[in-house]
Amino acid sequence: MASNRCKRLAAHAGIIMLIVIAVLAAGCRDRGGDSGGMAEDVRPQPSASADEGEKSAENVEEERALEDEGSEARGEPYRIEAEGLAIPWSIDFHGDDIYMSEREGRVITVRKGTLVREELQLAKPVHHDGEGGLLGFLLAPDFAESRQAYAYHTYREQGQAKNRIVLLLHEEGGWQEKRALLEDIPGSLYHNGGRLAFGPDGMLYATTGDAAEKSLAQDKSSLAGKILRMLPDGGIPEDNPIADSYVYTYGHRNPQGMAWTAEGVMYSTEHGPSGSVGGHDEINLIVAGSNYGWPMLIGEQSQEGMISPVYHTGMETIAPSGMLIDAEGRLLIAGLRGEAIYRYSPDTDTMEKLHEGEGRIRDVRLKDDRLYFITNNKDGRGFPAPEDDRLISITWP
Numbered sequence: 001m002a003s004n005r006c007k008r009l010a011a012h013a014g015i016i017m018l019i020v021i022a023v024l025a026a027g028c029r030d031r032g033g034d035s036g037g038m039a040e041d042v043r044p045q046p047s048a049s050a051d052e053g054e055k056s057a058e059n060v061e062e063e064r065a066l067e068d069e070g071s072e073a074r075g076e077p078y079r080i081e082a083e084g085l086a087i088p089w090s091i092d093f094h095g096d097d098i099y100m101s102e103r104e105g106r107v108i109t110v111r112k113g114t115l116v117r118e119e120l121q122l123a124k125p126v127h128h129d130g131e132g133g134l135l136g137f138l139l140a141p142d143f144a145e146s147r148q149a150y151a152y153h154t155y156r157e158q159g160q161a162k163n164r165i166v167l168l169l170h171e172e173g174g175w176q177e178k179r180a181l182l183e184d185i186p187g188s189l190y191h192n193g194g195r196l197a198f199g200p201d202g203m204l205y206a207t208t209g210d211a212a213e214k215s216l217a218q219d220k221s222s223l224a225g226k227i228l229r230m231l232p233d234g235g236i237p238e239d240n241p242i243a244d245s246y247v248y249t250y251g252h253r254n255p256q257g258m259a260w261t262a263e264g265v266m267y268s269t270e271h272g273p274s275g276s277v278g279g280h281d282e283i284n285l286i287v288a289g290s291n292y293g294w295p296m297l298i299g300e301q302s303q304e305g306m307i308s309p310v311y312h313t314g315m316e317t318i319a320p321s322g323m324l325i326d327a328e329g330r331l332l333i334a335g336l337r338g339e340a341i342y343r344y345s346p347d348t349d350t351m352e353k354l355h356e357g358e359g360r361i362r363d364v365r366l367k368d369d370r371l372y373f374i375t376n377n378k379d380g381r382g383f384p385a386p387e388d389d390r391l392i393s394i395t396w397p
Contacts, residue, residue, distance in 0.1 A: 077394060078392070079370075079392070079393050079394070080387075080390055080391070080392055081098065081110055081113075081390075081391040081392065081393055082098075082100075082108070082110045082115050082390065082391040083388070083389075083390040083391075084115075084387065084388075084389075085102065085108065085374070085375075085378075085388075085389040085390065085391065086102045086104050086106070086378060086389065087102055087103040087104065087133070087376055087378050087379050087389060088100045088101065088102050088103075088108065088362065088363075088374040088375075088376070088389055088391065089101045089102070089103050089133070089134065089135050089136070089137070089194070089362055089363065089374075089376075090136050090137040090138070090196070090322070091322075091364075091365045091372055091373075091391070092137060092138055092139045092149075093139075093365065094139055094144070096111075096112070097109055097110070097111045098110040098111075098391065099137065099139060099149075100137070100374065100391065101134045101135065101136070101137035101151065103128055103132075103133035103135065104126070104128045104133060104134070105119070105120055105125070105126030105128060105134045105153070106119055106120065106134070107120065107134075107149075107175055110391065118173075118174040118175055119174050119175070120134070120151070120153075120168065120174065120175045120176075120177070121175065121176045121177060122155075122166065122177045123177050123180065124155040124157065124164065124180075124183075126153045126154065126155065127153075127155050127156040129154070129161070129189060130188070130189030130190055131190050131192050131209075132154030132161055132163070132188075132189070132192050133153065134154075135152045135154070135194025135195070136150070136165075136195050136206065137149060137150070137151050137152075137196070138150045138196040138197065138204075141198065141202075141232075146169075147169055147170040147171070148167060148168060148169055148170070148178065149167075149168045149170065150166070150167060150168070150196055150204065151165070151166050151196075152193075152195075152196050152206060153166070154187050154192055155187075160187070161187035161188055161189070161192075161211075162183065162184055162185060162186065162187045163185035163186070163187045163192055163193075163194070163208065164180055164182060164183040164184075164185060165180070165181045165183075165185075165196070165204075165206055165230075165234075166178075166179070166180050166181060167179050167180075167181055180234075181230065181233070182206075182223075182228070182230065182234060182246065185208050185223045185224065186208075186211035186213070186223065187211055188209070188213075189212070190209070190211075190212045190254075191210050191211055191254040191271075192209045192211070192254075193206070193207035193208040193209040193252075193254060193255055193256060194206075194209075194256065195255070195256050195257060195322065197258045197259070198232075199229075199260060199266065200260050201264075203229050203230065203231065203232075203237060204229070204230050204231070204232055205227060205228065205229050205230075205248065206228045206230075207226075207227055207228075207255040207256060207257075207258060207268065208225060208226050208227075208228060208252075208255075209224065209225065209253065209255070210224050210225035210252070210253055210254065210294065210295075211224045211225075214253075214294065215295075217250060217251050217252055217253065217294045217295060218250065218251055218291070220242060220247055223246065223247070225250060225251065225252045225253065225294060226246075226247050226249065226250050226252060227247075227248045227250075227252065227255060227258070227268060227286060228246040228247060228248060229246060230246055241288045242289065248286075248288055249286055249287070249288065249289065249290050249291075249292060250290075250291055251290075251292040251293045251294050251296075251297075251306065252268075252270055252292055252294055253270055253271055253272070253273070253294040253295070254270060254271040255269065255270040255271075255284075256269060256270070256320065256321040256322065257269035257321060257322050257323030257333065257334070258286075258323070259323050259324050259325040259331065261325050262327070262329070265285065266285070266286040267283060267285055267286060267310075267323070267325065267331055268284045268286050268323075269281070269282065269283055269284075269320035269321070269323050269331075269333055270282040270283075270292075270294075270309075271319055271320065272298060272299075272312065272317065273298055277298065278315060278317055279312075279313050279315040279316050279317045280298045280299045280312045280314065280315075281312065281313045281316075281317060281318050281319065281320050282309035282311070282312050282313075282320075283309055283310055283311040283312070283320075283331065283333075283344055284307070284309050284310065285310045290307045291305060292306065292307050292309075293306040293307065298312075299312045299314070300312070310346070310349075311344060311349060313351075316338075317337045317338070318333075318335040318336070318337055318338030318340070318342065319335060319336035319337035319338065320334065320335060320336075320338075320342070321333075321334045321335070321336055321361070321362050321363060321376075322334045322363030322364050322365075324364055324365060324366055326366065326397075329346060329347070330343050330344065330345050330346070331343065331344040331345075331346070332364050332371070333364070334361040334362055334363050334364045334373060335361055336360045336361065336376060336379075337360070337381075339359055339361065340353045340354070340355060341353070341354045341355040341356070341361055341364060341371070341373060342354065355373075355394065358373075358390070358392060359375050359376075359382050359383070359384075359385075359388070360375060360376040360377055360379065360381065360382045361373050361374070361375060361376070362375070362376040362379075366396060369396055369397075370393045370394065370395060370396055371393060371395075371396040372391065372392070372393045373391075373392055373393075374390070374391050374392075375388055375390050375392070376389060
């Protein structure tokens with residue numbers, strides 16, 4: 001890590017000096033590029049247009065170098081756990097082993113500093129296009145004995161993009177599909193959701209996007225634009241809010257994060273609208289059977305029978321993805337467009353940046369007093385450095 005920092009600092013020393021001088025002259029202005037523009041909608045070749053708040057590749061490298069310099073000055077313990085990853089999407093742990101999904105359709109294991117990349121053998125291959133691909137990945141609670149895991153991935157059938165949730169078995173040489181738990185979840189180039197998590201009730205939850213068809217989020221017979229809840233074997237729980245349905249909540253645009261407090265309170269993160277409105281990314285307090293208003297509501301708008309977010313970002317776009325809740329009940333959120341890890345405190349209704357300078361952040365996890373996170377600078381919107389994408393950990397708190 002030290003050598004990488006030195007190389008970056010040396011390569012940009014002259015530019016950094018100019019930046020420092022400019023900042024002093026301007027009275028330490030805030031960083032630009034964190035507000036306005038589109039949420040996480042794919043652009044094959046990201047532009048650096050000022051009106052969309054994008055950064056140039058040079059600015060990204062300068063910011064990373066400055067962040068590294070600041071980290072060393074603070075003596076912040078910082079460790080690169082793995083690098084050269086290909087758009088990782090989810091993080092999970094088994095003991096000291098770290099597991100990650102890669103959107104192109106592979107599962108990575110990092111064991112004692114060694115990276116092993118394994119293919120998935122699926123009945124319906126991963127379709128990696130736009131925001132789709134191998135997304136959520138979650139080890140079974142009894143993984144040590146069963147060697148099973150759950151995956152959420154995009155596939156293509158009869159010319160249409162769809163998503164499915166499958167049970168995997170890890171055997172010698174890779175991961176094999178054991179059986180499909182749920183298929184025909186509407187998919188698209190955009191808005192596939194994809195997060196998997198076990199709730200404190202032992203149920204498997206999944207987020208789905210509206211598949212770029214807004215009306216599906218309000219259609220309770222559709223699996224799009226929802227948070228789904230199922231038994232670990234794929235069955236429908238008898239106490240789901242809609243009889244004989246996986247639908248737990250509806251009216252979502254593109255939720256990508258879920259977590260629970262120690263008291264069992266559930267939160268979710270969700271991408272706000274694109275275009276001229278922009279921003280309005282959401283944190284929602286999840287209540288079974290509730291309607292979260294998309295596409296009728298954004299921001300603080302309200303309507304009878306619909307639930308507004310507990311927090312939204314206004315015109316700023318951070319494109320929130322994976323999240324966790326710490327022991328104090330605070331939400332730690334991975335920001336893609338925001339290029340930072342954010343912390344939301346429900347008690348004070350405040351959002352703050354905790355860590356930045358790495359580019360786009362897709363997922364966050366806490367383990368053994370360390371905060372782990374993965375970058376997504378190769379996802380088509382970032383400006384990847386030679387070592388991207390990376391799994392990084394820092395001391396927490």
